[in-house]
Amino acid sequence: xxxxxxxxxxxxxxxxxxxxxxxxxxxxxxxxxxxxxxxxxxxxxxxxxxxxxxxxxxxxxxxxxxxxxxxxxxxxxxxxxxxxxxxxxxxxxxxxxxxxxxxxxx
Amino acid sequence: xxxxxxxxxxxxxxxxxxxxxxxxxxxxxxxxxxxxxxxxxxxxxxxxxxxxxxxxxxxxxxxxxxxxxxxxxxxxxxxxxxxxxxxxxxxxxxxxxxxxxxxxxxxxxxxxxxxxxxxxxxxxxxxxxxxxxxxxxxxxxxxxxxxxxxxxxxxxxxxxxxxxxxxxxxxxxxxxxxxxxxxxxxxxxxxxxxxxxxxxxxxxxxxxxxxxxxxxxxxxxxxxxxxxxxxxxxxxxxxxxxxxxxxxxxxxxxxxxxxxxxxxxxxxxxxxxxxxxxxxxxxxxxxxxxxxxxxxxxxxxxxxxxxxxxxxxxxxxxxxxxxxxxxxxxxxxxxxxxxxxxxxxxxxxxxxxxxxxxxxxxxxxxxxxxxxxxxxxxxxxxxxxxxxxxxxxxxxxxxxxxxxxxxxxxxxxxxxxxxxxxxxxxxxxxxxxxxxxxxxxxxxxxxxxxxxxxxxxxxxxxxxxxxxxxxxxxxxxxxxxxxxxxxxxx
Numbered sequence: 001x002x003x004x005x006x007x008x009x010x011x012x013x014x015x016x017x018x019x020x021x022x023x024x025x026x027x028x029x030x031x032x033x034x035x036x037x038x039x040x041x042x043x044x045x046x047x048x049x050x051x052x053x054x055x056x057x058x059x060x061x062x063x064x065x066x067x068x069x070x071x072x073x074x075x076x077x078x079x080x081x082x083x084x085x086x087x088x089x090x091x092x093x094x095x096x097x098x099x100x101x102x103x104x105x106x
Numbered sequence: 107x108x109x110x111x112x113x114x115x116x117x118x119x120x121x122x123x124x125x126x127x128x129x130x131x132x133x134x135x136x137x138x139x140x141x142x143x144x145x146x147x148x149x150x151x152x153x154x155x156x157x158x159x160x161x162x163x164x165x166x167x168x169x170x171x172x173x174x175x176x177x178x179x180x181x182x183x184x185x186x187x188x189x190x191x192x193x194x195x196x197x198x199x200x201x202x203x204x205x206x207x208x209x210x211x212x213x214x215x216x217x218x219x220x221x222x223x224x225x226x227x228x229x230x231x232x233x234x235x236x237x238x239x240x241x242x243x244x245x246x247x248x249x250x251x252x253x254x255x256x257x258x259x260x261x262x263x264x265x266x267x268x269x270x271x272x273x274x275x276x277x278x279x280x281x282x283x284x285x286x287x288x289x290x291x292x293x294x295x296x297x298x299x300x301x302x303x304x305x306x307x308x309x310x311x312x313x314x315x316x317x318x319x320x321x322x323x324x325x326x327x328x329x330x331x332x333x334x335x336x337x338x339x340x341x342x343x344x345x346x347x348x349x350x351x352x353x354x355x356x357x358x359x360x361x362x363x364x365x366x367x368x369x370x371x372x373x374x375x376x377x378x379x380x381x382x383x384x385x386x387x388x389x390x391x392x393x394x395x396x397x398x399x400x401x402x403x404x405x406x407x408x409x410x411x412x413x414x415x416x417x418x419x420x421x422x423x424x425x426x427x428x429x430x431x432x433x434x435x436x437x438x439x440x441x442x443x444x445x446x447x448x449x450x451x452x453x454x455x456x457x458x459x460x461x462x463x464x465x466x467x468x469x470x471x472x473x474x475x476x477x478x479x480x481x482x483x484x485x486x487x488x489x490x491x492x493x494x495x496x497x498x499x500x501x502x503x504x505x506x507x508x509x510x511x512x513x514x515x516x517x518x519x520x521x522x523x524x525x526x527x528x529x530x531x532x533x534x535x536x537x538x539x540x541x542x543x544x545x546x547x548x549x550x551x552x553x554x555x556x557x558x559x560x561x562x563x564x565x566x567x568x569x570x571x572x573x574x575x576x577x578x579x580x581x582x583x584x585x586x587x588x589x590x591x592x593x594x595x596x
Binding site for chain 2: 056059064080
């Protein structure tokens with residue numbers, strides 16, 4: 001089935017926004033699948049919603065306030081948090097170099 | 107031991123009267139699970155050591171008559187944080203993630219002295235209807251191992267159906283408690299949105315997610331749900347309303363005489379014939395118990411699946427932005443710069459269904475499409491919610507099927523996302539409106555012998571009417587007493 005609602009280019013664009021990437025074969029499959037699901041989304045297009053207020057939650061709360069008080073994590077909690085980091089050293093999370101020095105203008 | 111012939115209060119009495127110790131009970135529970143879980147595969151993590159420690163602590167402290175939950179083995183869906191115990195959401199992204207705090211619901215259970223035997227399987231990040239989207243393995247339905255247990259709380263449902271535990275925690279964003287309950291012939295309750303704190307639940311669709319229990323009996327469910335419910339300062343959407351003692355109302359004098367039941371034709375007309383026959387008999391039975399049963403219409407029901415998948419995917423795409431490969435979770439080893447850390451970690455760490463939802467959500471929220479998709483769906487959500495409000499002006503309870511079919515075969519729908527999504531047609535409208543709803547055993551299909559679930563939908567915060575009706579139905583039928591014969595045909 002050919003997808004009518006979304007093109008491969010658009011899927012690529014959405015993937016960029018979502019910080020995802022797909023190899024070419026998967027891209028084609030995703031385009032077909034997403035197109036078919038977006039076709040289904042179209043089923044609500046003809047519903048008369050003039051003057052209808054959008055509903056984005058179902059809570060009975062209007063607002064919830066609390067005292068603005070800082071709570072400090074214990075060293076044990078900090079250590080446990082760092083244990084979950086993919087790469088950590090000396091109490092810090094380590095990441096790959098993010099500044100390309102060759103483009104450093106200093 | 108299995109938990110087929112007992113319930114919470116019976117087990118509690120046995121523990122208080124020292125017919126069995128918490129340590130013995132936990133040992134036997136773990137042995138039972140180890141005897142069947144290579145077939146059922148309900149558990150992602152079996153916490154033998156932790157469970158035995160908890161049981162020993164309970165035995166040492168002693169169990170008093172008012173501690174109904176002390177020493178009772180239960181299970182927890184693996185998208186609910188358990189401090190110090192690996193919590194994966196069935197995703198490669200969180201394969202090695204160990205929470206540093208407990209979800210509020212887990213903290214409450216700990217205070218009550220429960221014994222957590224382990225973490226149950228689910229569709230990755232609770233996105234799916236079969237557990238086939240788990241990054242690790244598929245759970246099998248104990249009634250027929252070639253079939254799915256439903257999802258996303260499929261591991262919890264299968265564990266209860268296999269007699270592993272009396273109850274297991276689940277989450278329900280679009281039917282993820284009720285649908286597996288229906289597929290496994292057990293009780294599954296999604297409380298009113300805001301009834302139970304979502305703190306420590308791995309977020310999927312924050313305006314839909316709600317925690318609840320899968321149990322063998324209605325009364326156990328009422329007791330356990332009350333125990334985890336109530337306001338929590340960590341979840342600003344959790345309600346300030348008082349939590350009634352629902353279970354206390356369930357006894358020999360519970361009656362549904364004069365109860366006004368509405369049956370939406372949309373929850374009845376399109377059912378598969380064998381499911382329809384079971385639901386028809388269940389409705390007749392409710393009528394014979396003194397309820398009035400009228401046909402009504404919820405005219406926007408068919409909009410539920412498209413509107414839900416737009417809104418829930420949009421919320422998911424936002425919630426899942428946090429998985430960036432930096433602070434916790436999977437990081438692609440070959441990533442050379444920041445952009446690659448993000449893109450490669452997410453592309454390798456997430457499974458296909460999660461990526462599909464992120465893509466659908468990002469698309470629905472993106473410039474040029476927001477009005478046609480997200481905003482339109484939010485308006486349709488209002489129409490669906492208003493449908494329920496109108497019916498509840500004249501009726502106490504809405505009753506219909508939980509699913510249009512019974513548990514399907516493993517592999518039958520996994521390559522066709524749209525067909526998979528349509529399984530949720532009778533469950534998602536409830537989440538759109540934030541209502542409480544329960545699935546309970548209504549009988550068995552004459553065609554495939556699989557369990558069929560009856561769905562009871564209540565007014566906001568009126569879990570009591572649901573529990574009363576479910577209790578009376580259960581006490582006057584014997585479907586809940588039937589148990590699967592693992593390893594053989596039913």
